[in-house]
Amino acid sequence: MTEINVAILGASGYTGAELVRLLAGHPVFRIRALTADRKAGLPMADVFPQFTGEDLPVLSTIADVAWDDVGAVFCALPHGTTQEVIAALPGHVKVVDLSADFRLKDPAEYAKWYGHEHRAPALQKTAVYGVTELAREQIRAARLVANPGCYPTCAQLPLVPLLAAGLIEADDIVIDAKSGVSGAGRAAKEANLYTEVTEGMHAYGVASHRHGPEIDQELSLAAGKPVVVSFTPHLIPMSRGMEETLYVRLAPGVSAADLRAELVRVYAGEAFVRILAEGQVPQTRFVRASNLCHISVHADRRPGRAILCSVIDNVVKGASGQALQNMNLMFGLDETTNLRLRPLFP
Structure with a gap:
C-alpha cells in the first residue's frame, strides 16, 4: 500500500x-x-x-x-x-x-x-464514536472518528455486550474507577505535583466528571433506553494504568457465569480484549504500555448481583492505541497493525 x-x-x-x-x-x-x-x-x-x-x-x-x-x-x-x-x-x-x-x-x-x-x-x-471492537463497520466508513475517553472505554468493553444481551439491569450500575496521573495530561497543575498525589489516593469529579455523560450515552444506546450510571473516578499514584470495578444487578434468571459466557462469546478471536479465567483478577501492571483490555467476572456475595473488573493502559487502549486501531481501520488496514505490543512488566 x-x-x-x-x-x-x-x-x-x-x-x-x-x-x-x-x-x-x-x-x-x-x-x-x-x-x-x-x-x-x-x-x-x-x-x-x-x-x-x-x-x-x-x-x-x-x-x-x-x-x-x-x-x-x-x-x-x-x-x-x-x-x-x-x-x-x-x-x-x-x-x-x-x-x-x-x-x-x-x-x-x-x-x-x-x-x-x-x-x-x-x-x-x-462524527463516529469509536470503541473499535463495538463500532468497526461505522469506523471503516468514517472521515472523522471521536476517540472515546479512557474511563468510558474501560467501562464499555465489559458493559455494552451485557446490556445489549439484556443480561444486566440498566438502572443499577456502579462504576468505581481508578486512573494513573498521566490521564490528567502534561500541563503543570498543582493538584498533580508529586507531593500532592504520592502515598495516597483520592476521588475527584465526584458526580460531576465529564466522562459520566459519555458513558451514559453509549450504555443507553446498548440498552435501548436511558441509562444513568453512578460513576466515581479516583487518582492513583502511578504514571499510567486504569482499573474499573463495575457493580451490576443481574436480570432475572441470569448468573455471573452467564455474563462471563457472553463476554467470552462476544470477544472470541479479538486481538486486544481478554476475558480472564474464573477466579483471576486483572491487574494494571499486566496491560502496561499495551493495547490490551483484561476483564474478569465474579459472582457477588449478594444474591442477584455480579462484579466485573476491567483494566487498560489509559494512554494506549484508553487513548493513542485505540486511535491508531481506528485509523488503521479507516484506511482499510488490519486494525492490529503496529499494535501487537507485549505488556511492559516488570
Missing part, C-alpha cells in the same frame, strides 16, 4: 508522544508533521528525550502544516480547541480526534458539560 503521511496535532502532550511511539516502524503511516504551538521550532527530542536519535519532523504550528501532503490527522489537542481546527481541515484528510469535542451527540449535553456551545455542530453530526 502507498505510504500515507500523518500529522499529529498536539504532539507535546502525553497522548501525542504515545502516538509517536506507536507509529514508529508502521508499514504505511509516516509522520510528516508534529505540532505544538508553544514549542514550535524545537526538535521532538527536546520535549521528549526518549526520541533522541529518531528521524522526526521539528515541532511546528498548525498554521505551518502543508495539508496537501497529509492524508491522516491525529488530533491530540485540549478539549474545546479542536472543533474549529478540524472544521478548517481539507476534506481529503481523515481524522481521529482524541479530545472530547465530538463524543457527545447532543449539542445541549455538550454545552452543559463543557461550558460553551459546540463550534462545529454540522461536523459533530458526522
Whole structure:
C-alpha cells in the first residue's frame, strides 16, 4: 500500500508522544508533521528525550502544516480547541480526534458539560464514536472518528455486550474507577505535583466528571433506553494504568457465569480484549504500555448481583492505541497493525 503521511496535532502532550511511539516502524503511516504551538521550532527530542536519535519532523504550528501532503490527522489537542481546527481541515484528510469535542451527540449535553456551545455542530453530526471492537463497520466508513475517553472505554468493553444481551439491569450500575496521573495530561497543575498525589489516593469529579455523560450515552444506546450510571473516578499514584470495578444487578434468571459466557462469546478471536479465567483478577501492571483490555467476572456475595473488573493502559487502549486501531481501520488496514505490543512488566 502507498505510504500515507500523518500529522499529529498536539504532539507535546502525553497522548501525542504515545502516538509517536506507536507509529514508529508502521508499514504505511509516516509522520510528516508534529505540532505544538508553544514549542514550535524545537526538535521532538527536546520535549521528549526518549526520541533522541529518531528521524522526526521539528515541532511546528498548525498554521505551518502543508495539508496537501497529509492524508491522516491525529488530533491530540485540549478539549474545546479542536472543533474549529478540524472544521478548517481539507476534506481529503481523515481524522481521529482524541479530545472530547465530538463524543457527545447532543449539542445541549455538550454545552452543559463543557461550558460553551459546540463550534462545529454540522461536523459533530458526522462524527463516529469509536470503541473499535463495538463500532468497526461505522469506523471503516468514517472521515472523522471521536476517540472515546479512557474511563468510558474501560467501562464499555465489559458493559455494552451485557446490556445489549439484556443480561444486566440498566438502572443499577456502579462504576468505581481508578486512573494513573498521566490521564490528567502534561500541563503543570498543582493538584498533580508529586507531593500532592504520592502515598495516597483520592476521588475527584465526584458526580460531576465529564466522562459520566459519555458513558451514559453509549450504555443507553446498548440498552435501548436511558441509562444513568453512578460513576466515581479516583487518582492513583502511578504514571499510567486504569482499573474499573463495575457493580451490576443481574436480570432475572441470569448468573455471573452467564455474563462471563457472553463476554467470552462476544470477544472470541479479538486481538486486544481478554476475558480472564474464573477466579483471576486483572491487574494494571499486566496491560502496561499495551493495547490490551483484561476483564474478569465474579459472582457477588449478594444474591442477584455480579462484579466485573476491567483494566487498560489509559494512554494506549484508553487513548493513542485505540486511535491508531481506528485509523488503521479507516484506511482499510488490519486494525492490529503496529499494535501487537507485549505488556511492559516488570
